[in-house]
Amino acid sequence: MSTNEITVTAEKGTSLWxxxxxxxxxxxxxxxxxxxxxxxxxxxxxxxxIAPYGYEEQNLLMGATxxxxxxWLGTDIFGRDMLTxxxxxxxxxxxxxxxxxxxxxxIGVIYGAVAGYIGGRVDMVMMRLVDILYALPFMIFIIxxxxxxxxxxxxLFFAIGAVEWLTMARIVRGQxxxxxxxxxxxxxxxxxxxxWIIIRRHIIPNTLGPVIVYTTxxxxxxxxxxxxxxxxxxxxxxxxxxxGLLINYGVETMEEYxxxxxxxxxxxxxxxxxxxxxxxxxxxxxxxxxSKD
Numbered sequence: 001m002s003t004n005e006i007t008v009t010a011e012k013g014t015s016l017w018x019x020x021x022x023x024x025x026x027x028x029x030x031x032x033x034x035x036x037x038x039x040x041x042x043x044x045x046x047x048x049x050i051a052p053y054g055y056e057e058q059n060l061l062m063g064a065t066x067x068x069x070x071x072w073l074g075t076d077i078f079g080r081d082m083l084t085x086x087x088x089x090x091x092x093x094x095x096x097x098x099x100x101x102x103x104x105x106x107i108g109v110i111y112g113a114v115a116g117y118i119g120g121r122v123d124m125v126m127m128r129l130v131d132i133l134y135a136l137p138f139m140i141f142i143i144x145x146x147x148x149x150x151x152x153x154x155x156l157f158f159a160i161g162a163v164e165w166l167t168m169a170r171i172v173r174g175q176x177x178x179x180x181x182x183x184x185x186x187x188x189x190x191x192x193x194x195x196w197i198i199i200r201r202h203i204i205p206n207t208l209g210p211v212i213v214y215t216t217x218x219x220x221x222x223x224x225x226x227x228x229x230x231x232x233x234x235x236x237x238x239x240x241x242x243x244g245l246l247i248n249y250g251v252e253t254m255e256e257y258x259x260x261x262x263x264x265x266x267x268x269x270x271x272x273x274x275x276x277x278x279x280x281x282x283x284x285x286x287x288x289x290x291s292k293d
Contacts, residue, residue, distance in 0.1 A: 020285040030281020036274040044090040053081040055088040056239045064257045074259045085241045092242040096157050096226045097219040103161025108168025113199050116176030138163035146234050175207040209283045216279030220272050243268045
């Protein structure tokens with residue numbers, strides 16, 4: 001009697017992150033944005049070793065000169081090489097662009113998820129606290145931090161993130177309130193899962209799409225906020241630089257020396273384009289409702 005060996009293979013499911021990476025690789029614009037962003041990060045990290053000049057090096061006799069073979073992006077009014085200043089400025093701008101939204105993301109997602117999922121009086125008290133914090137002028141909060149703890153670059157990043165989480169919390173709360181009555185949440189309840197496990201495994205992953213998109217929009221606003229604080233004397237101080245600070249200087253001399261505005265603006269614009277492309281791709285890739293599993 002001949003027997004045919006039957007092999008039953010079960011399809012192995014993929015996790016949310018594995019499935020997201022598979023979908024992200026199919027999005028060409030998202031990959032271009034990711035590659036551009038990684039390139040900017042690598043250049044910023046290697047700036048101390050690859051920058052053509054020191055960031056404090058200046059030539060007052062040269063002054064502001066247009067792009068040339070010696071200075072590819074020209075020099076500013078103090079004779080400082082613009083390529084070097086943009087590279088050093090990228091280190092500060094990208095740091096504040098990633099650290100501050102990360103702080104806002106961590107606080108806002110957890111706070112909003114807990115408020116939206118528990119609901120009732122807990123939600124009312126938590127969101128009234130958010131309303132009170134919205135009413136406070138955040139600039140005074142940052143100024144007080146600078147006065148109490150001194151001018152610290154890392155503290156500045158955390159202070160910006162600490163005032164940017166409020167909108168994140170509201171977005172996550174709204175998403176969670178629409179999800180907590182869904183069938184998969186009730187099924188998790190019936191299995192006896194704790195509230196924290198339900199929030200962490202089922203609620204938060206389903207809110208990642210809007211959260212990622214908002215985060216990519218927060219990064220440029222955080223960079224501009226850092227530039228504003230530096231303009232007031234509370235942020236980056238010369239001879240250090242950031243893209244926002246360079247753009248502020250460029251605006252003041254735009255008619256006489258347009259390259260002082262154009263090149264930092266191009267660097268910031270490329271970063272914003274990369275973040276927008278990557279954010280759109282991540283929004284689609286991290287949406288569990290489009291998952292094949």
